[in-house]
Amino acid sequence: MSLSKHSAQLAETNTEFLLSIHASQKNRAKTIPGYWWDINRQCWVYPKTASNYHKLINEFGNDLFGDLTIACPDKPVQDKLQFPSLSLFTFETVNVNERGRVIKRCQSQAQFFEEKLNDEVVLEMVLIPGGKFLMGSPESEDKRIDIERQHWVTVNSFWMSKYPITVTQWEAFFGYPKGSLNIKWNCYGDHCGDYPMRWVSWFQAVSFYKQLSQKTNRPYRLPTEAEWEYACRAGTRTPFHFGEAITTNLATYDGRSRYRHSELGIYHTEPSCVGRKPANAFGLHDMHGNVWEWCADYFDAKLNKDFPVEIVDFDEEVYSIRPIRGGSWYSSSRFCRSAYRDFAPPDDGDDKIGFRVVC
Structure with missing residues (x-):
């Protein structure tokens, strides 16, 4: 499902999870026009969450969570x-x-x-x-x-x-x-x-x-x-x-x-x-x-x-x-x-x- 379908969930999501989204999607973002906009748009719906999100991104950079891929299961x-x-x-x-x-x-x-x-x-x-x-x-x-x-x-x-x-x-x-x-x-x-x-x-x-x-x-x-x-x-x-x-x-x-x-x-x-x-x-x-x-x-x-x-x-x-x-x-x-x-x-x-x- 697209991030836009999870607005309600993102409203209750902590900053750590939003950062994991950022890290997991960074490879795709390089090749899909507008992909970061889709992610950031969901954060800006909730100013407090978005503020924490961008603060930590600016402080730690894009590699805070390395190449974490939350959508790719670790086990078979x-x-x-x-x-x-x-x-x-x-x-x-x-x-x-x-x-x-x-x-x-x-x-x-x-x-x-x-x-x-x-x-x-x-x-x-x-x-x-x-x-x-x-x-x-x-x-x-x-x-x-x-x-x-x-x-x-x-x-x-x-x-x-x-x-x-x-x-x-x-x-x-x-x-x-x-x-x-x-x-x-x-x-x-x-x-x-x-x-x-x-x-x-x-x-x-x-x-x-x-x-x-x-x-x-x-x-x-x-x-x-x-x-x-x-x-x-x-x-x-x-x-x-x-x-x-x-x-x-x-x-x-x-x-x-x-x-x-x-x-x-x-x-x-x-x-x-x-x-x-x-x-x-x-x-x-x-x-x-x-x-x-x-x-x-x-x-x-x-x-x-x-x-x-x-x-x-x-x-x-x-x-x-x-x-x-x-x-x-x-x-x-x-x-x-x-x-x-x-x-x-x-x-x-x-x-x-x-x-x-x-x-």
């Missing part, structure tokens, strides 16, 4: 939430050479739980263990862009949906997509329910996870950009989690476009059913191609600082461009890279954008 998220019974699943991962040919296959396991959406539909949530990773791409990576500058980011453990949200999972909350939330919809084939849900704006994705949170009493949300890339890479530093190349045997994208020495493939005219392509080392499918995926953040083209990822509730009512990641069935290979960053207006839903959830 699974220690703080109540979950259904946890299970292990086994899956195969592949590694490819620069032509996209498989050179190694491995069997892996990951922990997951099933979220029951109704009597017949479940949502599989996979554990993403926390860690530190190098976000972005090296200057030597083919087809990279300037806004992929590398920087270290620390991510705490979280759970992520195994696949993009499907038509069937959407129906569990909103009914048949054609009549829900003014979403345009075209579906082909006999397995429509297994297709990733498309034509979903950022605001509509927010509506989904809010209802899911209310139903389950768990804090579902969209992933941040850093969480998304961390989950996609699954410990790799190559352009794709498969390795140095991508083919249409590995992901659903426009196979007429080569990535370096990779082989040409299928020209897709629609997405694929989820889970048909190999998983990454975390057990996630369809992180490259199929549909772009919304992220929670405000899009920041200069995101290149080394700091822990902050799990904040971005104001869901603010009209600001939002990140999309992963590429789609319509995308060239270069746009499906782990580091590639793009964005869209939050009310822009088209047949190439979907989403997945985390908690």
Whole structure:
């Protein structure tokens, strides 16, 4: 939630907590225009509190509380939430050479739980263990862009949906997509329910996870950009989690476009059913191609600082461009890279954008 939604709480908040807000938000403030104004505005509503706040800031400086991040839990998220019974699943991962040919296959396991959406539909949530990773791409990576500058980011453990949200999972909350939330919809084939849900704006994705949170009493949300890339890479530093190349045997994208020495493939005219392509080392499918995926953040083209990822509730009512990641069935290979960053207006839903959830 935005600070503006907590005015009543701030009225009763002591100076120490306001200082912790200041410290925890200082990295974001450097890259989001007007961010300090949003924070300070809440303090000035209460002159006494604001006076103490600015007095101590002036006396001790911005680093009074170091890099304290009040919105980022210290312990793994699974220690703080109540979950259904946890299970292990086994899956195969592949590694490819620069032509996209498989050179190694491995069997892996990951922990997951099933979220029951109704009597017949479940949502599989996979554990993403926390860690530190190098976000972005090296200057030597083919087809990279300037806004992929590398920087270290620390991510705490979280759970992520195994696949993009499907038509069937959407129906569990909103009914048949054609009549829900003014979403345009075209579906082909006999397995429509297994297709990733498309034509979903950022605001509509927010509506989904809010209802899911209310139903389950768990804090579902969209992933941040850093969480998304961390989950996609699954410990790799190559352009794709498969390795140095991508083919249409590995992901659903426009196979007429080569990535370096990779082989040409299928020209897709629609997405694929989820889970048909190999998983990454975390057990996630369809992180490259199929549909772009919304992220929670405000899009920041200069995101290149080394700091822990902050799990904040971005104001869901603010009209600001939002990140999309992963590429789609319509995308060239270069746009499906782990580091590639793009964005869209939050009310822009088209047949190439979907989403997945985390908690």
